[in-house]
Amino acid sequence: MGVLRCALLGTGGIANEFLAPALALTAGVRLWSVLSRSKSNAEAFASRHGALSPTPAYDDLDALLSDPSLDAVIVATPDRLHAAQCIAAARAGKHVFCEKPLATSADEARAIVAACEEARVTLGVAYHLRHHAGHRALVGEVRKGAIGRVRHARVQWTFAAPDATNWRASADVGRWWALASVGTHGLDLLRWVMVEAAGEVVEMKSLSSSPKFGVARDESTILTMKFADGSTAELFASVLFRAPRRVELFGDGGYAEATGTLGPWGKGEIRINDTLLEYTPTNPYVGELEDFAAAVRERRSPAVDGREALRNVELLERALPL
Ligand SMILES: NC(=O)c1ccc[n+]([C@@H]2O[C@H](COP(=O)([O-])OP(=O)(O)OC[C@H]3O[C@@H](n4cnc5c(N)ncnc54)[C@H](OP(=O)(O)O)[C@@H]3O)[C@@H](O)[C@H]2O)c1
Numbered sequence: 001m002g003v004l005r006c007a008l009l010g011t012g013g014i015a016n017e018f019l020a021p022a023l024a025l026t027a028g029v030r031l032w033s034v035l036s037r038s039k040s041n042a043e044a045f046a047s048r049h050g051a052l053s054p055t056p057a058y059d060d061l062d063a064l065l066s067d068p069s070l071d072a073v074i075v076a077t078p079d080r081l082h083a084a085q086c087i088a089a090a091r092a093g094k095h096v097f098c099e100k101p102l103a104t105s106a107d108e109a110r111a112i113v114a115a116c117e118e119a120r121v122t123l124g125v126a127y128h129l130r131h132h133a134g135h136r137a138l139v140g141e142v143r144k145g146a147i148g149r150v151r152h153a154r155v156q157w158t159f160a161a162p163d164a165t166n167w168r169a170s171a172d173v174g175r176w177w178a179l180a181s182v183g184t185h186g187l188d189l190l191r192w193v194m195v196e197a198a199g200e201v202v203e204m205k206s207l208s209s210s211p212k213f214g215v216a217r218d219e220s221t222i223l224t225m226k227f228a229d230g231s232t233a234e235l236f237a238s239v240l241f242r243a244p245r246r247v248e249l250f251g252d253g254g255y256a257e258a259t260g261t262l263g264p265w266g267k268g269e270i271r272i273n274d275t276l277l278e279y280t281p282t283n284p285y286v287g288e289l290e291d292f293a294a295a296v297r298e299r300r301s302p303a304v305d306g307r308e309a310l311r312n313v314e315l316l317e318r319a320l321p322l
Contacts, residue, residue: 004095004293005032005052005070009061009085010077011045014099018264019076020049022285028293032056032071035064061085065092072122072296075099078173079180083108086123090115095122097292097302101184101316102309104175109313113306124292124302125309127188131287134261134270135247137279139193141256146272148253151231153193155186156246157262158220158238164213177217179208179316183237185262187223187312188304189247190233199228200311206319212240223319 006029008015023031033053036042042057051057058064065073065088072095075085083103086096096116102125103109116123129135142150159182161169168174168181176183191201203226208218220238227233245262249255254273261268266284270277288303295302 004029004072004296006030006097007033007035007058007064007070007073007094008045009035009064009073009075011036011041012076015074015076016045016049018285019074019289020045022283022289023074024050025283026286026289026293028297029072029289032069033058033064033067035059035061061088065089065094070094072097072292074126078167079175080104080173083112086112087115090119090121090123093119093121095292095296097124097126097289098309099126100188100309101176101180101313102306103313104180106310106314106317109306109310113310116306122292122296122299122302123306124288124295125304125306126288127185127304127309128264128284128288129185129189129262130192130303131282131284131291132261132266132268133282133284133287134258134266134268134277134279135189137277138249138256138258138270138272141272141277142193142249142251143196146254147249147251147256149197150193150249150251152250153190153231153233154246154248154250155189155234155262156236156244157182157186158236158241158243158245160242161213161239164215169213169215169217171216174217175322176221176316176320177215177219178221178237178239179218179320181237181239182262183221183223183235184312184316186235186237187315190225190235191308191311193249194227194231194233197229198231201225201315202228204315204318208320218320221319223315225315
């Protein structure tokens, strides 16, 4: 296969500011076509980002998927739309790269995984922080024993939403708010760092609250969990506070902390046992797209495959059932 021709489904924040620009910077992938609810919006987006198809703009998913030149779709729509769009793409024989969280229920996530496996297409999920160069260096050092065996980990990621107009705060196309916007990323980081040595999450407790906007969705969620070997972790996710974003790892033989690395930028400061970890910042969205394209080419799993993303959704669901 030559260049992977990708369609973007959705033209919102992540598609416009990060994914389309990253597609232009990533070897082996190109923006081919675009789906929007509005044809004129799709046309404007396709032209702004230089989509290569002779017919790049669609307002109908089946029409977009019927293009035989299209190789893959990147699903960048609200969370509740992911399942139907991913399954339709898989059934049309297109590889799927889906934004996080993979779905709004474990049943939907399982159906996506099954559809992709049945169609033998690659399914990748967009946890871009696994491609943060500093995180990769940190996890490499931790795996080599820089802080001994990790016995506890903590992630704190909050931001201050101006109001509750975001779709995540409503039931139509969202399900969780703090948990789906930033919490699912924190969970992914905790799983990435912990599961390999500590085993699966065997126990979890959660507390959610919506004290400010009066919506039925979580404005703040606190999770505590225990892994199979007895190690523990904490996650605090909230849409209420502009505050430092942190990852902390507590090991038998030391301590590591990442400050300001959680976000889209690929930057921030990382210390292991108080010593600054040197790394060269890179664009994590380019990293995730490079990995996905290589996974398709090499017929291997991407950094976060459907089954790993399903585990994440299962935990979100357990944390905050309907
Ligand atoms: N990895 C990351 O760093 C990151 C960051 C932000 C978001 N995300 C994920 O990316 C996905 C999209 O989030 P976003 O922040 O880009 O959202 P957004 O800015 O609201 O954009 C979503 C887009 O989906 C399309 N859409 C289709 N049906 C819709 C509906 N009923 N309501 C609203 N939009 C609809 C819209 O495009 P049209 O108007 O063209 O149809 C809209 O612009 C989510 O799954 C989110 O979790 C990931």
